[in-house]
Amino acid sequence: MKMALNRLMGKLAAPLALLAGAALLSACGGGNPGSTGGGTSAAAVSGGQIMLTLENQNGTAANLVSGAATLTLRAKVVDKAGAPIAGAVVKFSSGDATLVGVSPGSDITDANGVAVATVAAANQAAAGATTLTAVSVVGSAAASTTLTGSTNVKVGVAAQASPTAIELVSYLPADRSILIKGTVGAGRSQTAQVTFKVTGNGQPIANQKVRFEFQPTNADLTFSNASGVTGQGGEVTAIVNSGTTVTVAAVKVTVLDAAGATTGISATSDQISVTNDTTSVSGVSLSTDRFYLEALNVDGRESNIMARLTDKQGGQVTNGTVVTFTTDGGAITGLNNSAMCQTVDGVCSVKLVGQNPRPAGGIATVVASVTVDGAIKQVPIRILMSGSQARFTGDFNVDAGTNCDPQTILFNLTDINGNAMPEESKLTVISPKNASATLGQDTVLYNFSLTGGTTHQIDLLPGGATACVADGARTVTGSVIIVLTTPHGAMSTQTATITFRAK
Numbered sequence: 001m002k003m004a005l006n007r008l009m010g011k012l013a014a015p016l017a018l019l020a021g022a023a024l025l026s027a028c029g030g031g032n033p034g035s036t037g038g039g040t041s042a043a044a045v046s047g048g049q050i051m052l053t054l055e056n057q058n059g060t061a062a063n064l065v066s067g068a069a070t071l072t073l074r075a076k077v078v079d080k081a082g083a084p085i086a087g088a089v090v091k092f093s094s095g096d097a098t099l100v101g102v103s104p105g106s107d108i109t110d111a112n113g114v115a116v117a118t119v120a121a122a123n124q125a126a127a128g129a130t131t132l133t134a135v136s137v138v139g140s141a142a143a144s145t146t147l148t149g150s151t152n153v154k155v156g157v158a159a160q161a162s163p164t165a166i167e168l169v170s171y172l173p174a175d176r177s178i179l180i181k182g183t184v185g186a187g188r189s190q191t192a193q194v195t196f197k198v199t200g201n202g203q204p205i206a207n208q209k210v211r212f213e214f215q216p217t218n219a220d221l222t223f224s225n226a227s228g229v230t231g232q233g234g235e236v237t238a239i240v241n242s243g244t245t246v247t248v249a250a251v252k253v254t255v256l257d258a259a260g261a262t263t264g265i266s267a268t269s270d271q272i273s274v275t276n277d278t279t280s281v282s283g284v285s286l287s288t289d290r291f292y293l294e295a296l297n298v299d300g301r302e303s304n305i306m307a308r309l310t311d312k313q314g315g316q317v318t319n320g321t322v323v324t325f326t327t328d329g330g331a332i333t334g335l336n337n338s339a340m341c342q343t344v345d346g347v348c349s350v351k352l353v354g355q356n357p358r359p360a361g362g363i364a365t366v367v368a369s370v371t372v373d374g375a376i377k378q379v380p381i382r383i384l385m386s387g388s389q390a391r392f393t394g395d396f397n398v399d400a401g402t403n404c405d406p407q408t409i410l411f412n413l414t415d416i417n418g419n420a421m422p423e424e425s426k427l428t429v430i431s432p433k434n435a436s437a438t439l440g441q442d443t444v445l446y447n448f449s450l451t452g453g454t455t456h457q458i459d460l461l462p463g464g465a466t467a468c469v470a471d472g473a474r475t476v477t478g479s480v481i482i483v484l485t486t487p488h489g490a491m492s493t494q495t496a497t498i499t500f501r502a503k
Contacts, residue, residue: 047080050090050134050149054119065100066156071119073102075134075149077109084113088136092117095130099155102132109136121155125232129154161200163208163255166267169195169235175319176272181242183276188318191224192240194251194269197233204234209256212238215268219249227256242274246313275318276311283310283317284370286381288352291446294422295330295354295385296362296415298488301422303383306349307341307368316346321370323348329364329385330354352383362387362417363450384450386422387415390484390492393453398460400500404468406438406459407498413444413484414453420444425486427456434464435478435498444484458482462500472501 055072056062065071073092077085088109092102099122107115119132133150172193179188198205208230212223220243228236238251248271255265290303305325309317321343325332332339334350341348352366359365367380394411413421425444429437440457447454458480462468466476479497 046145048078048085048138048145048147050136050147051076051078052132052134052149052151054132054151054153063152064154064156065119065121067121067124069121071153073117073119073132073134073151075107075109075115075117075136077113077115077136077138077147079138084111085109085136085138086111086113088113088115088138090115090134090136093133093135094119095133096128098122099126099128099130100132100153119153126155161203161205163198163200163205163263163265165199166253166255166265167197167199168267168269169197171195171269171272176270177318178240178242178272178274179318180246180274180276181244190242192272193237194240194272195235195237196253196267196269197235198230198255198265199234204230204232206230206232206234208234208236209260210236211254211256211262213252213254215250215252219243220245220247221249221272221274240272246274246276246311246315248273275315276313283312283314284308284368284372284377284379286366286368286379288381288383290383290423291450292384292386292420292423292444293330293352293354294388294425294486294488295364296358296387296417297490298388299353299355301354301488303352304349305352305366305368305381305383306347307343307370307379308347309343309370310346317343319344321348324369325350325366326369327352327364327366329357329359329383332366354385358385362415362419382450384419386420387417388422388486388488388490389416390421390425391415391453392482392484392492392494396494396496398496398498400462400468400498402501403470404462404500406461409458409460409496410455411458411494412453412455418453419451420447420449420453421484422486422488425484428483428485429458429480430483431479431481432464433479434462434466434476435480436461436464437480437482437496439482458496460496460498462498463502466502468500469503470501472503474502476500476502 053074054063075090077088079085086109091106094100094102101122102117102119109115131150132153136147137144139145178192179190181190198208211227214221222241224239230236250271251269253267255263257263285308288303288305293303294301307323311317322340324340331353332350333353334341341350362385364383364385365380367378370377391414392411398407400407415421421444423444423446427439427442438459444454462478477497477499479495482494484492
């Protein structure tokens with residue numbers, strides 16, 4: 001910024017000096033009414049001239065501009081005596097703007113009488129010759145002179161470097177997955193495009209011949225054209241067509257020399273996959289992360305239901321395959337709050353949310369529907385809508401007899417319908433009195449059956465404040481309270497007692 005300010009001050013110095021001088025003469029009453037005061041007189045500039053020079057980026061004289069390279073155009077404005085004229089506006093122009101451009105279109109001469117512009121080819125393919133012109137009106141308003149200067153410039157295609165590397169530009173489709181020949185799918189194609197860019201010293205190489213091949217070479221795929229030529233941007237595209245089998249393969253591109261022989265310059269793409277968009281009749285399965293859903297008495301609890309689909313070759317179905325769901329209990333929430341989902345990597349999911357309707361027996365049947373060979377394939381999964389209040393079944397009164405060993409109680413947990421309690425319900429023991437207890441399997445887990453409940457174990461150890469004595473003369477009863485707490489927080493209790501001997 002400081003350099004730019006200095007240059008501007010330099011350009012303004014001379015005009016300011018002229019104004020100051022004129023003001024001084026006027027103030028003193030001197031000066032000639034026919035004179036320009038301290039400025040350059042019309043007579044001085046009538047013989048003046050504009051001298052143009054062109055330099056390359058190294059500061060060396062040059063008159064050829066090509067490719068992305070530029071030239072610096074300097075216009076020096078001088079009077080008849082050869083003295084520089086500062087503060088003069090110089091306008092630049094090109095004889096053929098389709099070949100070369102000049103920027104900026106005008107500049108102000110500095111203290112050395114020099115105005116500067118940049119010359120660039122209109123495009124990298126431009127070629128020819130034209131004239132660059134600089135015009136400046138100098139002198140006073142009463143007596144001015146137009147000075148004009150010109151120079152010739154050639155525009156040529158830049159010498160192209162030799163190819164040294166190949167870059168991968170893009171894939172179409174972006175997921176590099178196409179359909180097997182003869183099949184169709186929503187938004188799917190049987191062709192892929194892989195675009196490469198050939199470069200030399202970091203610059204694109206145009207008109208370069210290349211050859212394409214598959215890796216592995218025996219892949220059931222074909223090219224629309226097994227060779228290609230790069231465009232002005234150095235890019236070339238391989239068009240890949242699917243075959244009749246599911247496969248994966250990469251595209252290798254190799255630079256060819258002038259004789260058409262391969263060089264050591266090549267690159268290989270990521271693999272392109274060919275899939276079958278037809279879902280297999282036997283390739284639809286459903287699963288859930290919660291078979292025992294606490295949904296008989298409360299709303300809003302959820303089970304995730306996952307659908308997994310394969311095609312007829314056992315591969316993942318196409319992304320976006322639609323699976324729709326129905327249920328006779330609760331509600332399905334899927335994509336955009338609908339009762340459907342779309343596969344990603346062969347899988348999609350919905351939620352079963354506890355609410356009305358609630359089947360009388362507490363078991364909801366969720367059905368997934370998929371289109372297979374033009375027909376609807378339906379796959380069901382059953383989800384238990386468990387109650388929140390537990391029923392404890394078992395003998396909860398045990399007698400230790402004449403020993404002080406732990407006594408085991410096996411018991412069953414069910415809801416009001418005789419089904420399992422909600423998954424992740426927890427068992428705990430509270431209020432021990434002359435007894436202690438250890439629980440086996442204190443969490444309700446899915447046991448591959450929706451009905452009949454789950455079985456658990458508690459070991460009661462006699463004695464506490466009153467010690468157990470195997471040959472004691474009196475009988476004492478100890479107790480604990482078993483508590484079941486559901487994920488929603490509902491609690492159910494059962495007392496267990498043990499009779500033992502004490503002194």
